[in-house]
Amino acid sequence: MIEAMLIDAEEKQLTDEAVKMWLDDLQDLAYDADDILDEFSTQALRTKSNQQATTSKLNNIIPACFTGLTPSAFKFNFSMGSKIDNITRRLEELRLRTDVLRLKDIAGQRWSSTASWQRPPTSSLPTEPAVYGRDEDKVRILEMVLRIDEPSDANFGVIPIVGMGGIGKTTLAREVFNDETLKDFSPKAWVCVSDNFDVLKISKAILESITSSSCDLNELNAVQIQLKETINGKKFLFVFDDVWSQNYDLWETLKSPFMFGAVGSKVIVTTRHRQVASIMRPNGCYELDLLSDDDCRSVFVKHALEGRDNVTNEKLEVIYQKVVEKCKGLPLAARTLGGLLRSKQIEGEWMNILNNKIWDLP
Template sequence: MAVGELFLAVFLAMLFNRLTSPELLQFASQEGVRSKLKKWEKKLKFIDALLMDAEEKQLTDRAVKMWLDELQDLAYDVEDILDEFATEALRRKVMSEHHASSSKERSFISACFTGLTTSAVKFTINMRSKIGDITSRLEELYSQRTELGLEKISGGTSTTAWNRPSSTSVQIEPAIFGRKEDKAKILQMVLSGGSSETNFCVIPIVGMGGIGKTTLAREVYNDDKLIEVFNPRAWTCVSDDFDVLRISKAILESMTSSSCSLQNLNEVQVQLKNKVTGKKFFLVLDDVWSRDYGLWETLKSPFMAGEPGSRIIVTTRSVDVALTMGQSEYYKLKLLSNDDCWGIFEKHVSGSAVVVSGQNLNSIRDKVVEKCRGLPLVARTLGGLLRSKQRYDEWEDILTSKLWDLPEENDILSVLRLSYHHLPSHLKRCFAYCAIFPKDYEFIDEELILLWMAEGLIQQSKNKHLEDLGREYFRDLLSRSIFQRSSINGSKYIMHDLVNDLA
């Protein structure tokens, strides 16, 4: 995907602000093109409403991809014209002020406007030609929406496209690779110091998408030592819709192993409170995205009746979510070693003719671990894709292809795109800009902040300096696992290869 497609919606929002600015509208009125610019704004807003649908369909529909590319080119051309308007308006203002300040004010003002006449006419003729071209292209793009089947997605998000499949507490694999130490540490946090604590303690597990947070939580949830200590237990996949009623019902159903038909939050939470009162419970909230502290306060209220020493594990990609729901500490999950990634891959292609034959096995291993870069999701997905391929050349094609060219049944792209999808609009454009960095490039925060400032990617604020806003942007992307601290130089940062690919 081109960078422009990712932040096109943000770019259009910037154009809307410029098209409605009083300075531009005043100058456009003098030039007699104000009505044209208002039509641009109206048409672009219609098109903007279709972008969510278009960005999803362009992955499988080349015609939609071409439509987005043309829209991106048009948006840049509109920005160029608005820049020319701003430059001409400033030129005229400067000339007027310069001549008006001289001792022969009247004669100079007269000469100024006489001198401006020729250049103004040339400017107007040139601009009207460009405006006519933009208008025609805009009308054509607008008319193509019907034949491309583009629609406005209600609510601004497509749940079918963006929600990951619900997770389960049932163990999928008999053993996991490379997480023995992590599991031991989490179990120690869960099982230690129960009687000295009040009610329950939240233990957040934080890491980028595909790193194995859910797998680790599942291993802890099913550990025999934990089962002996905690009753009841519950597992709930939260996902991006932090609906307190839905989540509360899911927890109650998990604890009771029976469906709940109640539709009133109070009734559900009363039953939940009765279920945990005086008991040491254990709860896993998997895949949490919301940082809304008020919603969390409401959700957790029934669990205040639990016995001291109760535990809640939260898995999330965001440090801010972890700090909202937990205390001051969280467990940061690290990438797996190359050996562990290879072990996962081997397990999922077990029995394949290519592996059994041992043909170029060292070369295959190098390519697999290079593609995984420590993410178990990639190792598992590649293993699943290749286990049905019986010829080495088929393996070669997949292992040398780009992530986005892998067969559609891989889920790496959808998992990574979730991280982008959940970024606020001002961060989407800043993230997409990071595509300028080559893979494995180490950078310092101030370096990137200055680049964002130079490109105008940081929104102006009356109360804060651009540098301070830039630091907030950077910290937010870091907390969402978009950036990581370099393992070589702790004062610098890096993007995981697959996150770099996404950009």
């Protein structure tokens, strides 16, 4: 299964840095699994050789399944059981990271019986109890949104936020979208685009968000005419989250009604790819940097220990250090690891979790 996933990923020529980290961990897991199989093979040969060398009558009487139950065999079985548990846990963590890194299209058939997978849709409603390390980014994006003197051949400007998966593009866009300083922007709409850049679907989603009513129109022309009339002369703010399409013609078609908005209107786009950003805004984008180690730690602590601020233990510092190393500056990774540890707390006492070294992260 692991080898098949690695082949799939190689054929797709994945280049995202976070995905490469996932692939490195998956390859390490494959090597360790091979080592375990080699140990089993070696032990099987050793056991067979010992049995063949034993000619006592006692061994002819005792069933063969008991002849290997020597102290060394017990030790080997215990050791292998521990290693297999470790492999299983690491495999499960890699499976969970596929949700974070959008890898279900590669691994979905092998991880589970689900026939297809899509990234869960996002909304403009805040999901984080607190956002760490993005204050400066938020200020800069707000300045870009409020700027009205930027060169443009249209009444609206585009602000692409670019960064690797899990870096916090959606969270930052959401923080900006809900900021009080943008209350003069009306109408406002949030659309999660994802893989399928369906112009009709996106146009209807904008229209329905603005009017707070369903749209029964099924022709693109009719939908866009109504959208044009709805935003005509108004300063709008739209967010297109998680855009992947690099089709210039589709973007040109989608934005045609936007031309009728008031000067100063803005469209915020979140994407992993600079090519997408260059199509929507040829003269630049906002590239999001990784979080600092301290901010990653804050994200992890918030999700792992919320309501348990009184927990103090020297081993926590070891956990924090390992988490920071694994997160590589990605807040979504810190949140996911925090959620995993939080879920483990439900299953057992805190100290048992630490003593059993559940967080000896791979």
